[in-house]
Amino acid sequence: MRIVVHGQQAFGKAVLDALLKRGENVVGVYVAPEKPGQKADPLKEAAVAAKLPIFQPASYRKMEVWEEFRTLKPDLQVMAFVTLFVPEEFLNIPTHGSIQYHPSLLPAYRGPSAINWPIIKGETETGLSIFWPDSGLDTGDVLLQKKTPISATDTLGSVYFDRLFPMGVEAMLESIDLVKAGKAPRIKQDNSKATYEGRCGADNAKIDWGKPWIQVDRVIRGCSPAPGAWTNLDGKPLKIFEATPVPAKDPKGIAGKMGEIVEVGADGFTVVCADGRFKVRRVQADGPKLAAGEFSTAAKLAVGTRLT
Secondary structure: OEEEEEEOHHHHHHHHHHHHHOOOEEEEEEEOOOOOOOOOOHHHHHHHHOOOOEEOOOOOOOHHHHHHHHOOOOOEEEEEOOOOOOOHHHHOOOOOOEEEEEOOOOOOOEOOOOOHHHHHOOOOEEEEEEEOOOOOOOOOOEEEEEEEEOOOOOOHHHHHHHHHHHHHHHHHHHHHHHHHOOOOOOEOOOHHHOOEOOOOOHHHHEOOOOOOHHHHHHHHHHOOOOOOEEEEEOOEEEEEEEEEEEEOOOHHHOOOOOOEEEEEEOOEEEEEEOOEEEEEEEEEOOOOOEEHHHHHHHHOOOOOOEEO
16 A cells, blocks of 8 residues: 655654554655754654655645645555645545544544643543544544543643554554555544634633632643643743642631742742642743742742732
8 A cells, every 4th residue: 555644743753653664655755844944844854764755835725736646646645743734635635535643532622732622621531533534624534533541640741642642653553454454434523522622822821820729730731841831920921830739628728819929949839729729840931941949949939929
């Protein structure tokens, strides 16, 4: 089977490496074009090392891009982390069409931040889908799905890098085998159960210390490492990547104002929220990420300072 890999970054590279390792016939690689001054994408570097044809169109809406794709005589397009819109005309060029990875259990959490939102919204389970993309946003028929739990301490980083990333590579290989065997299903998504969330950006990642600890905790974990939950310290953003919640036994007896730093130590600093406190352990101001204790010393953080 003549396979074309389409994607970018570490996940795209991992999928390509896995296909080459097991001897698949990869006949070309499509990668997002670099911006001026940007280093080569990891997938592109892997394709160069494997001496594979590389294509980097800025748009997939052009007839000449479609014709170039046809010259590869592809049987299957494997899409691993694709951010540019790809029209159905291009998707349908391979003999067996195209399959794509998405890090949620479709039709839930369609959209670009499908790992952040389940954590932020308090879900206890998420997963991945390999699906047949169409002209909609993550709306195509599902081929295969895998599930994974979300624990009370999971972050975006742990859910993705520890589980959804390696599971996704294996799911891609499994899906290709199903296509080869003529057994790949096309399961319609139930649009009545569909959810869509926009990109999780800085506005969504702002910490409100007046909220209950469980909501603050989910925002911190769901935005770690990206985009990074943040608060203001002396009028400047301070990102918080790791913080341990300390719920109050009696919220009415909490001492301190919302966002007030009530303890500073070598292992971090403690902040008041609506019904408890947080022991902040890892932060970033205008430089590299630091252990919160190290930051406290460098910034001369004092008890009574308020994060807003």
